[in-house]
Amino acid sequence: MINMPLEKPQHRIAVLADQCVQCGLCLPVCPTYGLDGNEAESPRGRIALAAALARGQVSASPSLREPIDHCLGCLNCQRICPAGVQYEELLIETRGLLGPAPDRPGLLLGVVKRPTLNRWLQRLARWTGAMRWVPAVLAGKTASSWRAALSLLPRPSKLSPATPVSQRAPDLGMVTLFPGCAASVQDAEAEHAAELLLRAAGYRVTRLPAFCCGALDLHDGAVADADRAAEQVRRAWSGAQADRLITITPGCLSTLRRALPGVRVDDPYALLAEHLDRLAFRSLPLRVVLHVPCTQANVARSDEALVRLLKRIPNLELKRLSAPPYCCGAAGSHVLQFPDRADRLRDDVLAHITRLDAQLVLSSNIGCRLHLAAGLAEHASTPPTLHPLTLLAQQLDIR
Numbered sequence: 001m002i003n004m005p006l007e008k009p010q011h012r013i014a015v016l017a018d019q020c021v022q023c024g025l026c027l028p029v030c031p032t033y034g035l036d037g038n039e040a041e042s043p044r045g046r047i048a049l050a051a052a053l054a055r056g057q058v059s060a061s062p063s064l065r066e067p068i069d070h071c072l073g074c075l076n077c078q079r080i081c082p083a084g085v086q087y088e089e090l091l092i093e094t095r096g097l098l099g100p101a102p103d104r105p106g107l108l109l110g111v112v113k114r115p116t117l118n119r120w121l122q123r124l125a126r127w128t129g130a131m132r133w134v135p136a137v138l139a140g141k142t143a144s145s146w147r148a149a150l151s152l153l154p155r156p157s158k159l160s161p162a163t164p165v166s167q168r169a170p171d172l173g174m175v176t177l178f179p180g181c182a183a184s185v186q187d188a189e190a191e192h193a194a195e196l197l198l199r200a201a202g203y204r205v206t207r208l209p210a211f212c213c214g215a216l217d218l219h220d221g222a223v224a225d226a227d228r229a230a231e232q233v234r235r236a237w238s239g240a241q242a243d244r245l246i247t248i249t250p251g252c253l254s255t256l257r258r259a260l261p262g263v264r265v266d267d268p269y270a271l272l273a274e275h276l277d278r279l280a281f282r283s284l285p286l287r288v289v290l291h292v293p294c295t296q297a298n299v300a301r302s303d304e305a306l307v308r309l310l311k312r313i314p315n316l317e318l319k320r321l322s323a324p325p326y327c328c329g330a331a332g333s334h335v336l337q338f339p340d341r342a343d344r345l346r347d348d349v350l351a352h353i354t355r356l357d358a359q360l361v362l363s364s365n366i367g368c369r370l371h372l373a374a375g376l377a378e379h380a381s382t383p384p385t386l387h388p389l390t391l392l393a394q395q396l397d398i399r
């Protein structure tokens with residue numbers, strides 16, 4: 001880790017970019033390079049553009065910012081880089097320097113980031129019958145942020161709710177759940193499932209209020225909004241009195257860790273996998289395909305723990321999509337800002353799911369799951385999608 005002086009962002013970007021030895025090993029794992037075959041849309045190309053911008057050799061023109069805006073923040077490049085380039089840091093600094101893109105869908109993101117407003121608008125849409133117009137809008141083929149947002153509305157789960165479980169001794173300590181923004185509305189079932197599984201393993205569980213961690217703003221260059229969100233995270237955590245903070249959304253993980261240096265912030269899979277002896281599951285004869293979101297593979301690094309947990313469900317036929325570069329294209333606000341590119345990135349993932357003949361698709365990130373569900377809904381045989389925690393809690397054998 002480079003020790004960053006509190007200097008101008010231009011200096012920090014130049015220092016970060018200088019770590020790149022331009023070996024090109026990151027190019028084959030970059031989904032946008034795979035999509036466009038263009039050096040500017042590769043990690044090495046973006047690093048070179050950021051360095052040139054920071055040194056004042058180029059201006060912040062639309063053609064400079066376009067490939068930087070297209071970056072998914074998947075961090076496949078960071079994970080593979082032999083020189084240890086801190087690509088995420090460089091991306092955040094560069095986007096902060098450029099500021100939010102002019103075509104950023106700010107109104108939509110404003111709804112996504114406000115759980116109460118989001119929930120209220122969805123209720124209103126159901127109550128007024130406005131939801132019946134959604135299929136007609138989705139039938140149109142023109143890609144737009146609004147069409148993408150409507151396609152991401154959740155489809156109801158057909159699985160039965162998990163049964164509540166009481167605290168199991170011995171006590172493994174206190175953890176606090178971070179409900180997030182979109183996840184607290186669209187993934188409430190999975191958050192309940194996380195609580196239930198953690199209690200069954202022996203943890204005491206509390207929750208923070210639902211609000212946005214700032215990941216969307218941080219990755220879009222909205223620095224002031226991201227700073228405000230980080231402050232809200234610190235305030236909420238200061239009253240938590242827990243050993244660690246848990247999120248069920250891997251996309252929030254690095255932003256929460258950044259806001260709370262020194263605090264253990266994780267997803268629940270490693271904690272649960274450490275106590276497999278306390279968790280028994282009922283049989284489920286089903287062919288399930290696991291999609292591992294890029295942030296789960298590259299930040300949480302909890303995919304192996306999740307696989308160990310799922311393999312405890314007797315008769316579950318678990319198939320896994322290839323490791324990255326299989327990015328589905330959701331990537332925070334990317335699916336709303338570049339719906340056409342997001343659909344093209346998703347095509348490979350959908351084709352793979354179809355080849356594996358999935359009866360159920362699992363993914364831990366709410367954005368990925370809704371984006372995949374929207375793509376699957378356009379196909380004749382549509383397997384349902386679910387958060388892995390919801391499936392695990394549903395199959396939990398409580399005796």
Ligand code: SF4
Nearest residue numbers: 020021023024026081
């Ligand atoms: S792998 Fe690392 S050092 Fe090599 S080109 Fe990519 S970012 Fe630069």
Ligand code: SF4
Nearest residue numbers: 030071072074075077
């Ligand atoms: S974060 Fe992902 S999309 Fe962006 S440059 Fe790296 S590999 Fe490519």
